[in-house]
Amino acid sequence: MVKINWKKLGITVGLSLALFTAGCSSNEEDKADTVGKGQEVELAYVEWDSEVASTHVIAKVLEDLGYNVKITPLDNAVMWKSVATGDADAMVSAWLPGTHQAQYEEYGDKVIDLGPNLEGAKIGLVVPSYMDVNSIEDLTDEAGKTITGIEAGAGVVQATERALEEYSNLADWKLETSSSGAMATALGQAYEKEEEIVVTGWSPHWKFGKYDLKYLEDPKGVYGAEETINTMVREGLEEDMPELYQILDNFYWTMEDMEEVMLMIQDGEDPEDAAAKWVEDNADRVKEWTEGIK
Structure with a gap:
């Protein structure tokens, strides 16, 4: 009959788990080192509940990849101007085609439109x-x-x-x-x-x-039809930081995703904590945004 040394077995399993965890942590740290490399990124946003949620979430994803992210709340028009002039690298807060029509007409040819990050x-x-x-x-x-x-x-x-x-x-x-x-x-x-x-x-x-x-119904169509929220980046970003450009280009989520984060914040959660919780709970969605990033 073979006697099992449970103490040794426990130590062996514990060491294996520790090594596995260390390996995972090392891989995450390596990815952060090879992707963000501490590069500074500035995201502009307008302090609407929706944009507070989306900006903090994408900022958290970028921070986890090793970027040094600064998020700056601005007046709507100033937000657009900051990306158009290159003072900010990007925003994920462009409501089109109606809500930000005036800003798009003024700055649209000075920014790069990466398309919708949310529809409806x-x-x-x-x-x-x-x-x-x-x-x-x-x-x-x-x-x-x-x-x-x-x-x-x-x-x-x-x-x-x-x-x-x-x-x-x-x-x-x-x-x-x-x-x-x-x-x-x-x-x-x-x-x-x-x-x-x-x-x-x-x-x-x-x-x-x-x-x-x-x-309220709007028979004259003053408020327009359904809109999209688009991601806008400064000119030259793709050449300067191609991985960042790709992540922002991949960023896309649903109304339910955004409202989940907004509700956490409304219920008293700090925006950074709410974003971190959502990112942790939605690893598969985040993986889609970082697909192809090494």
Whole structure:
């Protein structure tokens, strides 16, 4: 009968696991050394909940590959300009063709469009479902004839300014601009009391998961159809950092992916921690973005 030395076996298995883990860590570190090599990368973004989520996620992926990533929140127009002038390397926050139409017309020939990183985006006027109004044309004196907006330079705000001109029933309405956070706070407070409120809204956004909301129909098409969120990079990036260019070109996820990160942040998670958790839990998706990178 063969006697098994369980103590020795345990030590052997433990050593094997340690070596395996060390090998995996070494491979990850080697990949970080050979890909990013500590190169500095600056990503610009606008502080919308959607763009906070996407920018922190792609930044985390790049950091794991050894890049030294700086993310800079900017006003919408300044974000576009920073990539166009090369002050920033990239952004993953270009809403096209409608929301950022003005910025694209001004800077589109000075940046490289890598195409959509998310499809099915939408903007418009949003109200709680308990409000008895379904179209912009139905609005009369709801919410004190006031639309609660976000930052003055945002595309959805510019579209709303056009809506005030296009829809005759909005002739004496006013648009109050503030910030994305202030809009969300006002919406939450009104919703809790079942008060009337009309806000500038967009999808993806965590508010649609937290509240029962609806877009108002837009028969004049002021807010446009569904949009994509595109990745834009500075000219010369492909030549300067081809691996970075490839990763950004591969970056693509779904509305559900983005809203998962947004909800974590809304529930109190730090954006960096939320991004790290999502990256860890979605290794297969991240692998698609880094495919072919050595």
